[in-house]
Amino acid sequence: MNRIVFVEDDPDVGSLIAAYLSRHDIDVIVEARGDCAEATIAAANPDLVMLDIMLPGKDGMTLCRDLRAGKSWSGPVVLLTSLDSDMNHILALEMGASDYILKTTPPAVLLARLRLHLRQASNGHYDSNDRIAPQMQVQKPLSFGTLSVDPVNRQVTLGSEIIPLSTADFDLLWELATHAGRTLNRDALLQSLRGVAYDGLDRSIDVAISRLRKKLLDSATEPYRIKTIRNKGYLFAPHAWGMP
Template sequence: MQRILFVEDDPDIGQLIAGWLSRHEMEVIIESRGDRALARVEEVQPDLILLDIMLPGCDGLTLCRDLRPRFAGPIVMLTSLDSDMNQILSLELGANDYILKTTPPPVLLARLRVQFRQQQNAIATPAMAAPPSQRLQFGRLTIDGPARAVTLDGENVPLSTSDFDLLWELACHAGQIMGRDALFRSLRGRDYDGLDRSMDVAISRLRRKLGDDPAAPTRIKTVRQRGYLLVPQAWE
């Protein structure tokens, strides 16, 4: 049974969603205060964290930022704030998905299952994508698949699970254009709907972490109307 820590201060919403998910083989533990969430993560060791944004003690965006370096599992924002800016900021801070509370429960369940499936695939991906000893080397960039570690100029580059998966996918197809459709199917387990900009946000975040200029990228390029390209020679 998968364990979810749901940080939500409205008891009615908390119990409603927890009841629905519990009927589908998910254990939901509710924490009502943001300033207690970090301690509860250490205590209950969840597989996924579901975060509201407006919380007493500490807001969900700050929590997402603080949790990301220390929690490798999916972080999903569940909020009533239908705001592009909040969605972009959440994804920039390391959230894996942004879901509105008005989303029908079956759709919420499906999207959480996608996150669990992606997490399971991420564990298996390095072994399936390459022999256990394989490391990808592009000049000063080294990507160690089995160890899920990245170094640039000899310095470790800390990446979230989803950021590493994206880099690994691009690196395994270095020199080839990866379309959004292919990336969404491989990394998210669903088709690209033509509107979701979360992959663009993830690419932008990855560029910053790898020292690529977001305004004029040379290492991970955007190929207009086609997708993204990791340039092998750009890391020399």
């Protein structure tokens, strides 16, 4: 049976979700205060942490950030909130959250998404930044001019410089590079990287693409290495990386 620590100050919400998940073989420990959550997580050693945002003592965003910054928790962190905001969604992912789920989500969908994160974690595909790291099927490095992407060592070099990337950024680059010359939309990228469908609002892929462009010295105003194809998605340009 999997174990979850759910940090939620509303006792009705906490008990309802705990009861529902327990019927599906997920043991839930409910913690009501954000400032007590880290101690509860350390004592419980759960498989997943689920946080509300509005909490007494310490809000869920800050708690997520502190868990990551202090490296005290490397497993999945899911924010479950009533705050339907693009900015909160993006901020949560930037702080290291694995997922951002609204409380209005049907219970069966919530269960499915939690099981996805638990399954990925049990297979060893989560990194310390809590992003799902899909198992690489192609193990040979890919080279495009001065760019080299090595999936075995998870290392990226541009020219003679090693480019430090988080696991999430590396996985996104790998997905783009293995489909070089093809346009991938947000839904395809989210399905491959996180196992969820694009809901029309999620901007996490856009944020990650912008971050990749900056690290790979692409133009922010007129990108030519990772191109935006209007109304279609993103395209990794295989011939835009100079001569080796």
